[in-house]
Amino acid sequence: MVLKVFFPSCCSSAESGILIGRWISEQNSAVILAVVHFPFIPVQVKQYLSEVQRLTKVSVSVLGSWSNSKQEKEKSLSEFLEDLGTIFSHEPWIQISREGNSKFWSCSTLQKHSDNHKEEEIILVYYDQRKVMLSHLHPPLATDPKADDASKLSAIFDTVAKSKILFMTDRYDDGPIKLTHWQSDGVEASIIVELMKQASVPACLLLTFLLSLISGICRSRVLKFWPLSFLWSKLSICEQLGHRLQHLQVISSNKKAQNQTQLMRKANIFVSLLIDVALGILLMSWLYRKNRIGHLADTLIPVADHVAEELQDLLQWLMGAPAGLKMNRALDQVLGRFFLYHIHLWISYIHLMSPFIEMILWYVGLSACLGLTVALCILSDIIALLTFHIYCFYVYGARLYCLKIYGLSSLWRLFRGKKWNVLRQRVDSCSYDLDQLFIGTLLFTILLFLLPTTALYYLVFTLLRLLVVIVQGLIHLLVDLIDSLPLYSIILRLCRSYRLAAGVKFRVLEQQDGKPLRLLMQINPLSYGSVVQTYRLPTYSCYPRDSWTSLCKKLFLGELIYPWKHKGEKQD
DSSP: OOEEEEEEGGGTTOOSEEEEEEEETTTTEEEEEEEEESSOOHHHHHHHHHHHHHHHOOOEEEEEEEEETTSGGGTTHHHHHHHGGGTSOOSSEEEEEEOTTOSOEEEEEEETTTTEEOOOOEEEEEEOHHHHHHOEEOOOOTTOTTHHHHHHHHHHHHHHHHTGGGGGOOTTOOSSOOEESTTTTSOOOOHHHHHHHHHHHHHHHHHHHHHHHHHHHHTSGGGGSTTHHHHHHHOHHHHHHHHHHHHHHHHHOOSOOOSHHHHHHHHHHHHHHHHHHHHHHHHHHHHTTTTHHHHHHHHHHHHHHHHHHHHHHHHHHHHSOGGGOOOOHHHHHHHHHHHHHHHHHHHHHHHHHHHHHHHHHHHHHHGGGGOHHHHHHHHHHHHHHHTHHHHHHHHHHHHHHHHHHHHHHHHHHHHTTEEEETTTTEEEEOOOOHHHHHHHHHHHHHHHHHHHHHHHHHHHHHHHHHHHHHHHHHHHHHHHHHHHOOHHHHHHHHHOGGGEEEEEEEEEEEOOTTSOEEEEEEEEEOOHHHHHHHHOOOBOOOOOSSOHHHHHHHHHHTOOOOOSOOTTOOBO
16 A cells, blocks of 8 residues: 655755654555654653644644754764654654755655564655645535545645644744744744734724614614615615625624634625725715716706606607507507606606705715715615606506406406316316306407507506616626625635645656655645635625516516515525
8 A cells, every 4th residue: 555645845954853743544644744853852742742632633643753864963863763663652653864965765664563664655745834734625516526535635634724733833942842844933923913913802892882782773663663664675775784784793793713614704704895895985085076976966857857758758659659550549548648647746856856966965975985885775776766757657557467468368268168266276167157258258358459558558668667677787786796706715816826725736746766756735726716606705686586487477467576675585
């Protein structure tokens, strides 16, 4: 069986000593973690390793000896290093030596119970200890044929990651044990990070208090009464504020992340909030510069008047002979005048609000400091309010068209001697008398000849409504993109790709007869698509719940399509 020795590349120039690490018997592999230098006392080494095992829950032990014979005085240590196998009870005893400046190393194993060297094929694998410790190996899917190899690699990654306490001792410590590992020249630290950690404690306490106060107000009974409850569930801004409030509660929580996934989720939420607020402040600074709010308010009224005039022209066209179609004149005039009256009411309402529009927009612009997504949700709600008359036209036309469609389908079953059984939810046979057939024929004829006029109005206003829904949908898609995109993970993949590992690859360094095969283990980073799929944040989406087939069926039957968000429907 092939023996695989994973050796940290940072220990290649270490002084002679003993190798400490973990033996994985299932894989016949040894993971070297550090080199202990002379002089040392074996009892102190055993005590130190038992303390490391207690803290890390990793079975760290002395695996063998390391000899670096660059200097002549160190050549005499080879026999002494071999005799150390009798003090530290581990089998097999691994002996690795580097001869001068040679690029080939010698590696052998000693079976102490048989008192001889056993010729065994050995593969020496170099790995970057810092990258392996900081990286997170993402397991593949269960159906992936490489799943078994990934489980073997995870044991190596976990061994290095859990041995973090071992790397806290450097060569400058005054302790009795001197180690060589990736932090031998000094423990890696950052003053800025430590100051941020100290400052984050009171900031989190203050933020937690404010969030608990806001959450208490949101859970109060005042918001559960109508119409506040209706507005809270239908307005996009309310949904987005509630969503961001949950994000702030996750960030300010003093509960420590249990695993890498929870830690990455917190980091992604924090970066998403930070970028969202930064973009919102940029938008706010742009709006309040050069009196753009005033120009926007002055433009809004003429645009609303222009839209109303276009609708009036459209209704006048429908009340005539649209596209040469001959409509029912009486019904056409009734519907046209009904909708024209609604447009007149809408224009009067807009002009009544015109003195306050600039002030409303000025205060709405301040909400951009809460984030770009909040400003976009307010824009979506403003569009919904400004096009409320189009929504009313759509509802009136859809209800009237739906009534005629269901009436015609019911009367058509009457001609065939059928009826709809409400209890059994099926069509059953039924016998009708002559009076019922006569009245049914009369109603069917009336509805059939009135259907083209109603269908034309329904078609026009449905197209207008779909145009508004598409604009709102694009806005909500942008909001969902900002809310759900794992920006921290993407930045980490771009700048520190080894932190998100999908696997490893091996590159052959040297190969010679009689010498162990030397390989270099390199980390394969996770692809950008997998990063987004793995760490994508959950969001409250406005996507329709129906399929395209169901959507077309609803449009054909005249059933109402509600594009707004449904509270509590969380999309992953």
